[in-house]
Amino acid sequence: MRLSFHYSVLQSVSVMSSPAGGSPEQNPSSDAAQRSWPTTTGGWMLFGTRSAISIPALILTAAFVGYAGLARETGLSLAETLLMTGFVWALPSIVVLTGGMATGMGLVPAAIAVALASVRLMPMTMALMPIVKVPGKTKTWQLLIASHFVAITAWVYAMKHLPDMPREGRLPFFIGFGGSVTSFVFCMTGISYLLIDHMPPIVAGALFLLTPVYFLCSLWGAARMNADKAAMITGLVLGPLFFLYLPGLDLLWTGLVGGTGAYLVTRFMRRGFS
Amino acid sequence: MNGLSEAWWWPFVMILVAGWLATDVWRWLGVLAGGRLREDSEVFIWVRCVATALIAGVIAKLLLFPQGALAETPLALRLLAAACGFTAFLVFRQRVVVGVLTGEAVLLTGWFVLG
Numbered sequence: 001m002r003l004s005f006h007y008s009v010l011q012s013v014s015v016m017s018s019p020a021g022g023s024p025e026q027n028p029s030s031d032a033a034q035r036s037w038p039t040t041t042g043g044w045m046l047f048g049t050r051s052a053i054s055i056p057a058l059i060l061t062a063a064f065v066g067y068a069g070l071a072r073e074t075g076l077s078l079a080e081t082l083l084m085t086g087f088v089w090a091l092p093s094i095v096v097l098t099g100g101m102a103t104g105m106g107l108v109p110a111a112i113a114v115a116l117a118s119v120r121l122m123p124m125t126m127a128l129m130p131i132v133k134v135p136g137k138t139k140t141w142q143l144l145i146a147s148h149f150v151a152i153t154a155w156v157y158a159m160k161h162l163p164d165m166p167r168e169g170r171l172p173f174f175i176g177f178g179g180s181v182t183s184f185v186f187c188m189t190g191i192s193y194l195l196i197d198h199m200p201p202i203v204a205g206a207l208f209l210l211t212p213v214y215f216l217c218s219l220w221g222a223a224r225m226n227a228d229k230a231a232m233i234t235g236l237v238l239g240p241l242f243f244l245y246l247p248g249l250d251l252l253w254t255g256l257v258g259g260t261g262a263y264l265v266t267r268f269m270r271r272g273f274s
Numbered sequence: 275m276n277g278l279s280e281a282w283w284w285p286f287v288m289i290l291v292a293g294w295l296a297t298d299v300w301r302w303l304g305v306l307a308g309g310r311l312r313e314d315s316e317v318f319i320w321v322r323c324v325a326t327a328l329i330a331g332v333i334a335k336l337l338l339f340p341q342g343a344l345a346e347t348p349l350a351l352r353l354l355a356a357a358c359g360f361t362a363f364l365v366f367r368q369r370v371v372v373g374v375l376t377g378e379a380v381l382l383t384g385w386f387v388l389g
Binding site: 059066070076083088089092093094100101107110111112114115119120122123124125126127128130131140143147148150159202204206208212215216219220221225227230231233235236237238239240242250251254257258260262263 | 285287288289290291292293294295296297298299300301302304305306307308309311312313316321322323324325327329330331332333334335336337338339340341342343344347355356359360364368371373374377382385
């Protein structure tokens with residue numbers, strides 16, 4: 001009696017602490033729990049690569065096709081456009097730097113402007129880290145390399161899909177996914193730079209609208225709790241207000257004030273004053 | 275300064291320092307700071323809220339204060355296109371592609387109607 005009790009406790013503990021056991025009871029309705037996952041790191045990277053062939057990647061590509069037109073009109077060379085796409089890999093920062101280089105901005109002011117446009121990447125990366133790493137096993141340098149792929153598209157996809165996957169596979173999947181999207185967008189940006197001589201305004205306008213509508217839908221789809229949805233609504237309202245009244249650091253304030261407000265209100269709704 | 279900015283390698287220094295370094299430094303800081311977070315902690319929920327609100331701010335700015343050709347369109351048309359796209363996304367079982375195509379259809383229709 002006593003022995004079997006111990007045995008069952010041990011068994012349930014070992015199931016709970018098994019790193020590959022992506023707890024199915026958290027997502028009883030998800031069919032993801034039943035599928036067979038890759039077993040090797042290479043298999044996970046390949047799975048990430050295959051998943052990269054997706055609507056989000058196509059939409060991001062279209063947005064970069066629009067950027068290629070902007071870069072060419074601005075007077076950037078093909079090499080400069082491609083270097084910027086691959087190394088910066090965050091569309092808002094790329095647009096800011098393109099504008100800065102067009103107006104002959106100095107190195108330091110341009111770096112400050114780009115850094116302000118990229119602050120959002122820090123909380124995004126922070127939020128992703130506990131999901132992709134295997135505690136005690138993942139090396140920091142692996143995370144530093146993977147972090148280069150953190151941009152809205154890969155981040156939203158990862159926040160939505162990674163928690164359903166076994167922990168061991170998440171980092172290789174993310175690197176496979178992010179690396180493929182970056183390489184594909186890099187090539188398509190170069191091709192469209194060479195092919196598109198002049199983009200009709202209606203095409204450019206349609207390409208520029210893709211990004212916000214796509215972000216709007218996918219951010220809502222990636223929300224896991226009411227807190228995420230509340231943060232999205234406060235951000236939509238506060239973003240323009242801070243832009244008008246506190247330009248420069250507006251996105252940082254939007255995130256801190258809107259995100260904290262949404263967190264506090266939904267926390268009170270979840271658990272009262274405790 | 276002028277002589278510098280005419281050198282062939284100057285744009286590449288700009289891209290690597292003012293572009294790559296100024297962007298990736300935030301990602302690296304996020305890795306170093308996020309390494310201590312736990313997935314099920316309240317701090318993690320708060321950080322995710324901050325990140326989500328930030329991106330929502332980016333979305334609102336892209337719609338209200340767009341750049342390039344989109345800036346020529348009336349604000350009401352852009353908001354209508356985004357609202358229709360998001361509604362279609364919610365109605366059709368949260369399929370992102372439905373939302374995006376609906377938004378684009380409304381924008382292009384409005385563009386042609388308004389001339």
